[in-house]
Amino acid sequence: MTCPALLSWNEIHARLPHIFPEGSDNREHSIWEIAAKTIFVMLYAGAVEGSDHWIRPDQVTRMTDEQARQTDDAARQAWAAASIKPSKADVPGRWYAVNTRESIRDDTIRYALIQNSAVIERPGLATTSPAGRYALQADFAGLLEPDLEEATFHARVTAWQEKHLTAGALARLAIVRAGAASGGDYELVTFPNGETRRMTPGASTDISKAVIEVFAPKFLQKPGVISLSESGNKVVARDDDLAKAIKLKIPADKSLPDIVLVDLGPSHPLLIFVEVVHTDGPVNQARKTSLLEIAEGAGFPPQHVAFVTAFLDRGGSQFRKTANSLAWGSYAWFASEPDNLIVFSDKPLPIEGS
DNA sequence: TTTGATTGCGCATGGTCTCT
DNA sequence: AGAGACCATGCGCAATCAAA
Numbered sequence: 001m002t003c004p005a006l007l008s009w010n011e012i013h014a015r016l017p018h019i020f021p022e023g024s025d026n027r028e029h030s031i032w033e034i035a036a037k038t039i040f041v042m043l044y045a046g047a048v049e050g051s052d053h054w055i056r057p058d059q060v061t062r063m064t065d066e067q068a069r070q071t072d073d074a075a076r077q078a079w080a081a082a083s084i085k086p087s088k089a090d091v092p093g094r095w096y097a098v099n100t101r102e103s104i105r106d107d108t109i110r111y112a113l114i115q116n117s118a119v120i121e122r123p124g125l126a127t128t129s130p131a132g133r134y135a136l137q138a139d140f141a142g143l144l145e146p147d148l149e150e151a152t153f154h155a156r157v158t159a160w161q162e163k164h165l166t167a168g169a170l171a172r173l174a175i176v177r178a179g180a181a182s183g184g185d186y187e188l189v190t191f192p193n194g195e196t197r198r199m200t201p202g203a204s205t206d207i208s209k210a211v212i213e214v215f216a217p218k219f220l221q222k223p224g225v226i227s228l229s230e231s232g233n234k235v236v237a238r239d240d241d242l243a244k245a246i247k248l249k250i251p252a253d254k255s256l257p258d259i260v261l262v263d264l265g266p267s268h269p270l271l272i273f274v275e276v277v278h279t280d281g282p283v284n285q286a287r288k289t290s291l292l293e294i295a296e297g298a299g300f301p302p303q304h305v306a307f308v309t310a311f312l313d314r315g316g317s318q319f320r321k322t323a324n325s326l327a328w329g330s331y332a333w334f335a336s337e338p339d340n341l342i343v344f345s346d347k348p349l350p351i352e353g354s
Numbered sequence: 355t356t357t358g359a360t361t362g363c364g365c366a367t368g369g370t371c372t373c374t
Numbered sequence: 375a376g377a378g379a380c381c382a383t384g385c386g387c388a389a390t391c392a393a394a
Contacts, residue, residue, distance in 0.1 A: 034381090058360075098360095099383050105362075107381095131391085320379095 003073045004048055007146050009033075009040035019143055019157050020116060029112035037063070037095055038108055039136065042119070043144060044068070045080035047135040054122050054132030057105040059083045061096040084132055109134055117164035139164065189236075192216055192223045197237045199230055204258075204278040210335035211259055211274055211310045218338060220272070221265025226250070229258050246271075249298045257283075257291060259310075271300050274308045277318050282309045288327040308333055 007015075013036035020030040029035060041060045046053045062083050070076070096104070113119040118140040122133045136144075139160050143153070189197050189209045199205040208228065216223035226248065228237045243250050246262055246269045258281075259274040273291050275283050283291075288307055295305045307330035311319045314334050326332060329346035343349070 028380090032381090056361080097383055099385085100381095101361085102363090103382070 003046045003076045004043055004141060004144075005146050006043055006071050006076075007040070007144050009036045009068065011146070012036040012039050012043075012144060015143065015153070018154070019118075019140075019160070021161075027112075029107045030116055030118070032108070034060075034096075034100075034104055034108050035113060038104055038113070039118070039144070040068070042134065042136045043141070044076055045083075046076065047080075047132065048141045049120050049135055049138040051135070053080065054135050055080075056084070056132045056134070057101040057109065058098070059132070060104050061094055061098060061100050063095045065095075137164070189213065189228070191225050191237070193225075195237075197228065199228075199236055204276055205230065207276045207278060207310050207312050207335050208259060210338065211276065211308075211333070212261075214335070214338045215274075215308075215310065215333055216261055219333075219341065220261065220263040220270075222263060224262045224264055226260040226262055226271075227256055228260075229256065247299055256294075257287075266304075268304050270304050270306060271295055272306045272308060274310055276310050277322060278312065282322040282325060283307045283327050283330045284322075284325040285327045288330060307331065310335065312336060 013031075013033060016031040016036060016039075020027050038057075038060050041063050042048070042055055044063070045055050045059065047055045059080075067075075067079055070079075109119055114121060117137055119134050120137050122135070143156055143160055148156070187199050187205050187209060189199055189205075189212055191197070191212060199208065208230075212225060212228065216225070224239070224242050225237060226239050226243050227235065227250070229235050238250075240250070242262065246264070248262075248271065250256070257273045258276040261272040261274060263270040263272065273283070273295075275281050275287070281287070291307065292302055292305060296302070307327060309322070309326055309330060310333050312334070313319070313336040319332070319334075323332075326344055328344050330344050332342040332344065334340070
């Protein structure tokens with residue numbers, strides 16, 4: 001058997017961020033050093049789809065710098081055979097301690113590399129079998145050939161992403177890219193009634209734009225925008241006529257959320273307070289309470305008021321940071337996954353099958 | 355057939371870095 | 375300064391499997 005061409009783990013580490021761009025599922029664990037070293041060991045041992053060679057996480061911990069330098073086929077095959085054998089023997093200079101297999105197996109392989117189609121799992125093995133069970137997905141291994149022209153590499157990466165990343169992941173990539181690409185003087189937001197407004201470009205605006213153009217028509221029957229603010233409390237649009245029509249008195253002194261929507265579909269209009277979270281300000285319990293006071297002061301009973309916190313992406317740190325403070329009885333929505341909605345129900349809901 | 359090494363799993367700890 | 379995130383590692387357990 002000929003072993004696949006070998007790239008040092010450093011070079012693999014450098015390539016990974018291009019292969020798993022911003023917005024990928026579990027990106028951090030797909031591109032961290034452990035991932036690079038894990039992939040290196042798979043390559044080293046020839047564990048690539050189609051070869052019927054597999055490794056187990058423990059082998060990654062047993063690799064050493066010294067061993068990694070021996071790149072001829074004979075040394076690689078000998079190591080692959082030896083490292084799969086049970087042995088209590090000490091391995092001087094091993095990359096990781098024995099228990100680090102936990103991080104390698106769970107965080108890196110299972111929840112990141114397999115999720116992202118970079119690694120495949122051999123079926124039919126008993127749960128606790130010590131046999132090797134992981135190997136590189138064949139096309140993914142093709143991204144790791146040494147001496148690739150930069151253009152060739154990028155072309156292959158793009159092709160690989162389109163073929164292997166999940167639809168959801170791809171949608172998220174597109175959104176994140178669009179956000180990064182929009183760099184003009186202003187960003188145009190189109191309201192449900194056809195009016196447009198200019199907003200300062202930025203991540204917060206990307207989210208606001210998605211809330212008004214995507215979320216509102218998707219989740220509301222007859223959506224309308226009552227007010228829209230930018231970060232820094234700058235009011236971009238405020239529809240006093242619409243507010244008056246639904247008998248909403250907007251208090252001048254109270255701080256409104258980033259976006260106030262109304263759904264004119266139901267017999268009693270539904271008021272939707274949306275907080276856009278890029279840097280701060282989710283709908284937590286305190287915020288919900290104070291917004292409810294505003295609504296009630298304006299003549300809207302609680303059952304006709306909804307709360308939404310909008311994020312760019314489920315994988316972002318903004319969501320992670322604020323998830324534990326989001327108010328029960330509110331919703332979370334992600335611009336990158338527009339069809340889905342997280343319900344923080346404050347009462348028991350029937351559990352449905354998929 | 356027995357035995358001991360190793361696995362997956364769940365839970366835990368301590369050090370370092372990074373925000374607020 | 376303090377809190378939290380992140381990373382590497384530790385421990386006990388039952389199941390599994392290959393070598394003795």
